[in-house]
Amino acid sequence: MAIAALRNGFSLNGQRILPSTGEVFLTGSVQKLEPKVMEVLLVLASSAGDAISAEQIFALVWPRSVYSPVAIRRSVNQLRNVFHDHHKLLIKTHPKRGYSLHADIALLTETSSVPLLPVAEATKTATQPVSAGRAPWWFSIFCLLLCGGCWGLYAAFGPADLPAAADAKAKWVVADLQPLTATKEQESFSQFTPDGKAIVYLKEATASGHSELWLAPTNRQQHRLLYQTEAQIKFFNFAPASTGTTKLQHSQLVIATEQDNSLHFASLWLSDDYQLYSSANHFSLSGSKLLSPFVVAEHQLYFLALQQGEQRLLKADLSSGQVDLLYVPTQQFSPYRIAPAADNNYVTLLGFDEEKRSQIKLFAKNGTELTDYKTLDANWYFIVYHPTANGYLLSDGKALFYLNNNKELSRLAFENYAFLHYPVLSPDGKLLSYSQAKITGNIYSLDLLSHQQTQLTSATAHDWQGSYSPDGKRIAYVSNKNGLSQIFVLDLEANTEQLVYPNPALQLALSQPLWSPDGTKLAFARNERLALLDLNTPQVKVRYFDTVIGQPSQWLPQPERLLLVQKSQQLQRWIEFDFATEQQKQSVSAEHRLYHQNQRYQINKQQLQDATGLVLFQAPKNKQILRHVAKHNGVYLLLSAVPSSSLQLSPLASNPDQSKADAAEIWFFAFAGQNASKISNIPLSGQSIAAIDISDINAQQLLYSTFAVEKDIHTLRLLQ
Structure with missing residues (x-):
């Protein structure tokens, strides 16, 4: 039976299934399936009685994602729980061959009615939601617009006004989705070390009240504590080698913290094996809050800070501590993200225009020029520029996009049911790290x-x-x-x-x-x-x-x-x-x-x-x-x-x-x-x-x- 016909509604052993709403009407109650779990059920129902492999199911349900057998197992287990198939008679497992559904399937007529049920029953789900193309259930699932305001788990698609051919023009393919952390603590931001062999990530305030920076090799060997402070670490970034010590094998990590209504910048110097051996404070700004990851270029620091209710662009000299105001937001353009640019004489600003559309602009470091680069849509974005990739990597919190140097925007073949925050690329452009949030x-x-x-x-x-x-x-x-x-x-x-x-x-x-x-x-x-x-x-x-x-x-x-x-x-x-x-x-x-x-x-x-x-x-x-x-x-x-x-x-x-x-x-x-x-x-x-x-x-x-x-x-x- 064709999946398209089943989408209008069908019965399974006399139990009504409505794919459009995710509802399964059982005796005396209603179960509600997550979208991808319902898609798995549709695939099984379309081939009732026949075995279909996990790879085939995944290709139909998650056509643009990296194969994950865990997603299939979770979906099948959730279906078995919903239908009380504890003895695996409804959905049979065939070792090394796949799964088969054994039930009487019949299409519903257009006049079929669905009664309203108590909300306590109508909102039930068998288990936690299934995440498309993501890591195993025990470590991944957030988190918003509103964010704006409070923001929730949104659709696993990109901006609605992207052209239909956007996917076809994508230059990147994603693979090997892996967790770097899987703890009850909140890991919210990360950066690659200059050699790309490790990732430094932020643990927000722990039980001890400290913010902590941890270092993890990309091969996922032993994680270790790099730095901790009683202040709240907001963001951090490695400075180019020219701004570090005279020994080029040493790295300078610039960190921004907030404490007592003040914004503080400091540097940590790390040895070639990333051991902390020295630190120094640079400057502080009272009444300021950091809004975005910052850019370090030569001896200069470019950052967006909230001051007196305004999202201002500032420049600071790391040697002298001199801070200069570069840009004050207007109704026509209010920046909320900053990133490097292809031309070292500019930084990239991402902000909202008067119509509340996200716009990318290039700002001259000497403060004399602000030029349009690309207009996006009404969503907010994260943005990073990478010279090896010859363009920008963007995320609207759900999907990933690539904006090349010809200003062509394409969407990566990646689906995600959780929030994707602060994506960053390794120095060679081959590995992506990000914070995933579930709300x-x-x-x-x-x-x-x-x-x-x-x-x-x-x-x-x-x-x-x-x-x-x-x-x-x-x-x-x-x-x-x-x-x-x-x-x-x-x-x-x-x-x-x-x-x-x-x-x-x-x-x-x-x-x-x-x-x-x-x-x-x-x-x-x-x-x-x-x-x-x-x-x-x-x-x-x-x-x-x-x-x-x-x-x-x-x-x-x-x-x-x-x-x-x-x-x-x-x-x-x-x-x-x-x-x-x-x-x-x-x-x-x-x-x-x-x-x-x-x-x-x-x-x-x-x-x-x-x-x-x-x-x-x-x-x-x-x-x-x-x-x-x-x-x-x-x-x-x-x-x-x-x-x-x-x-x-x-x-x-x-x-x-x-x-x-x-x-x-x-x-x-x-x-x-x-x-x-x-x-x-x-x-x-x-x-x-x-x-x-x-x-x-x-x-x-x-x-x-x-x-x-x-x-x-x-x-x-x-x-x-």
Whole structure:
């Protein structure tokens, strides 16, 4: 039976299978398969009764990936668990020949219906998701756009607007996917040694509180600790030999650390067998945060730092410590990555233009010239330049791309279900190292009176950015439970959910969905472009407004309008969009805005003000406004002494008598009475069970999502 026919739905021994949604309808429950596991089932079902080799299955399901028998075994085991095939009678193993499926297969009719089931059952999966073309399950799986904002496990494809022939033009083939680390600690960044024989990688803050640099030979022999510090190591890079010591066999590793709200640069000198024998501090910058890996050229250091709310390009002399400002971001171009360039007189900048598209530009080191090189798309990227490869290697967090010196962009034949961060190439251009991240988390509600926490979703991946409907009976949220970022609506009373936006264009970043006042529509941004879902129709309708750039912030009635925000540097651009006329009214403000009956309000960390600057609410002493949520009748204010965007919530409010100084507070400012009242204290604990990301608040509940990430270093062989 053809796979194409099975994709419309089929029954297996009377059990309904829907490949389009990944659902397997069993007696009394629904199991949900990850996309690649469903593809394996389709291959087996298409050849029911016949043995098919693991190599054949892999070639059909992962056509552009390096063969991994582990992926096949995991998929088969997951299918056996779903169908309770513990005796291996449904899926038989034929040693050295493959697998065969033994079942009655029948196509479903187009009129077949699928009932809604309780979400607790509808979101079940048999085991952890299968990763396409990746390392064995015990060390690989994250992690975002939003990243932007919080970002989840997105689609295993590249930018939607790449030409269809991009794959055919790829100059590189990847092979030999291997883990360099497989620990519970977070390994987040790596660099090759100048001779290419070893990799230095970063372990983020360990149990001892130290950041650590470790060295591992590329042949994966014994790893050893190279350096540790109480400061937070951000990035590091080897300096060219000319900037090191007079003994060329010695290497200079420049490291950047952050501590006490300051950015520090230092050098470690390593012997020819990479033993640390000397170190020296270079300079420090207060009130600065490093945004990207930096470039070392001769005695100069080029880096991007966040200063006074701006992403600035700076140059520093490693000998004198002199720091010069080279470029201040504008609305037309705001850089977020820096890399070397083919011409040593330039550095490469990657940033967003006014339309929120990633652009590659060349910046002259003398600061006199900024020229266009390549316009990409609305995704964000990692970028490295490699002279041996004669071009750039790019990653959007999911896929890998090659940009040659003729400015031709092609996609490498590589599929990945986890986040791919900070790819770097070995000196000979034959080995790729990167950090792979897996992100997981679920959505919870917190009763503001009893402090009882309730888990609302249960996924093997990441559910986040939840929003209450106006009546509080539903939530809309973003999830990547199906392998890509999608929007779901969960009915809290019936405990059923509906996929309302399947993300057909495979956009990497979806913003938090915003309900219309009548609860019939959802507004959100995909890669910063506005989209509108009409839920009040038999089939959800989608409208795209690609000329409207920003994330929805508030619905504005009479006439129906939407307030959006473009978050950039110190000033934010605010857009009022009229759905009827599709006209945009733009303004700029450093503070957050909201409206009620055409009256404007503004919020900063300490105050809620009217349009004239009159203070309507002042945060109590030692508190600040961490988050606000605008509703039709007022605005909820989350106050906390914690300066982070993540709070720590104590398990089920186990210590309600905890001091007020350690507790977050929920206040409500009523538009009608122009006054604020305190609703609840939220006990906080440094020994919390999880970090939380608060996404919505109403009169009874607070909505939040958990967030956990696993990061390891992986390598790939590149064959030209």
